[in-house]
Amino acid sequence: MKVKRRELLCGAGSFAGAVLLGESVVGGSSRWGLEGSRRAANALRSGDAGPLSGAKLYEDVIAYYNLGEHRTASEVDLRTSQWLLEQLRAAGLKATFHSFALRQFFVSQTRLAIGEKTIRAFPLWFPRSTGRSPMNGNLALCERSAEPESLRGKIGLVTFPASAGTAVQKVHSEIIHAAVKAGASALVGVTEGATKEIIALNSPDGAEAWPIPVVLVGQRDEPALTAARRSSTRVSLLLDGEDDADTIARNVIARVDRGKDLIVVSTPQSGWFRCAGERGPGIALFLGLARWAIRRPSGASFLFVSTSGHELGGLGMRAFLKDLAPPPERVLCWIHLGAGIATYSWEETPAGLKRLQEPDSRRLLMTSRDLVPMLTTTFAGLAGLTPNVDRAVGEFEFMLKAGYRTFGIAAGHRFHHTPADSPETTGPAILEPVGLALVKTLETIEAAAGR
Secondary structure: OEOOHHHHHOOOOOOOOOOOOOOOOOOOOOOOOHHHHHHHHHHHHOOOOOOOOHHHHHHHHHHHHHOOOOOOOEHHHHHHHHHHHHHHHHHOOEEEEEEEEEEEEEEEEEEEEEOOEEEOOEEOOOOOOOOOOOEEEEEEEOOOOOOOOOOOOOEEEEEEOHHHOOEOOHHHHHHHHHHHHOOOOEEEEEEOOOOOOOOOOEOOOOOOOOOOOEEEEEHHHHHHHHHHHHOOOEEEEEEEEEEEEEEEEEEEEEEEOOOOOEEEEEEEOOOOOOOOOOOHHHHHHHHHHHHHHHHOOOOOEEEEEEEOOHHHOOHHHHHHHHHOOOOHHHEEEEEEEOOOOOOEEEEEEOOEEEEEEEEOOOOEEEEOHHHHHHHHHHOOOOOOOOEEOOOOOOOHHHHHHOOOOEEEEEOOOOOOOOOOOOHHHOOHHHHHHHHHHHHHHHHHHHHHOOO
16 A cells, blocks of 8 residues: 555645555554553653653664565555654654655565465565566576576576675675576565574666566575476465555754854654664654754754665655755754664574674764764764775765765664664663764764854
């Protein structure tokens, strides 16, 4: 389900319901489980009422997670924009929507079955539909050196290596086009990763639909697929949905107007699944900083920007930079709150993954060179958050190339881009130190500007 451009233009203000994502992807309750809610309640009781306290930040992570799966332009994504708008207005900021047009595929059902056994699967964007009727055939390994037409009438089985990352790369395209050349009717890609979950892959801006239907599966289901291939058991693949060139998504923009100095704070709001650890900390810190900024009696002006379209080549941020971004010379600093800002480390044990108490140290503090001395001080003691001028990942690269004085945080945590990215991946104890470091940094930036 989705809301069309015309419905938004006519003033539709309620986006209840959820996107239909296919039974093979969605599992469990639509909200965080009872045990998780109890832990959250205990955590909240232990915190104070400050907008950047761990308790308040974690509450917003859970609220964001409970909205649903955050794919761009879906009803959940539109509802997320509405929720953010309401939160910002309730805090006292002037907030509005910034809409942008895009092409999107709205999945009605994804199903991969071996006889009566259903395998969890998720489309690789941009999807090619099977239509309403499933494709049936035997699985066959697909090598990049496969002879033309050697897989005619079969469904290819391949591995997408973990080393390729979490976005579509040349290697993925080469594998898929080799399957097409070999005559495969569809392709099943096993995504490698420590969690053995499905790992969704970001799609580049302007990507066309694949020549054949392609779905992703987790490594935990690889043995069943291998057994089906070896026994020549037929499989069934359904990837049904609507390819819509006329849809829109909505960024959210809010302001605190004071003086000539302007600080921009941005964060992506969309992603493949519920994204508690991937997007949740950035969303929570974004709201926390907005509530902090509006309470201050003086200081710089602030512009807060939450963008959709992240997993589709950063479409929302591209649209904002094109349509509404202030000139670099007006901006004192641009802070970008990217993926996995505050997530826990995990240890592999014989019983499975075990969550540790310390934050994942693989997070990256990216920055303009002139901010290094200050950030070295304000983020001192936070694992992984040592200023780095040599790497720019995600949407942070956009504002760096546009000439802004900027810094940002991003990471790919253990459950990054997986359906299992739940509130368990983060928590109040590791959220609050980042919030306090951000406040200290903002105050230092203002002081250096002579305020």
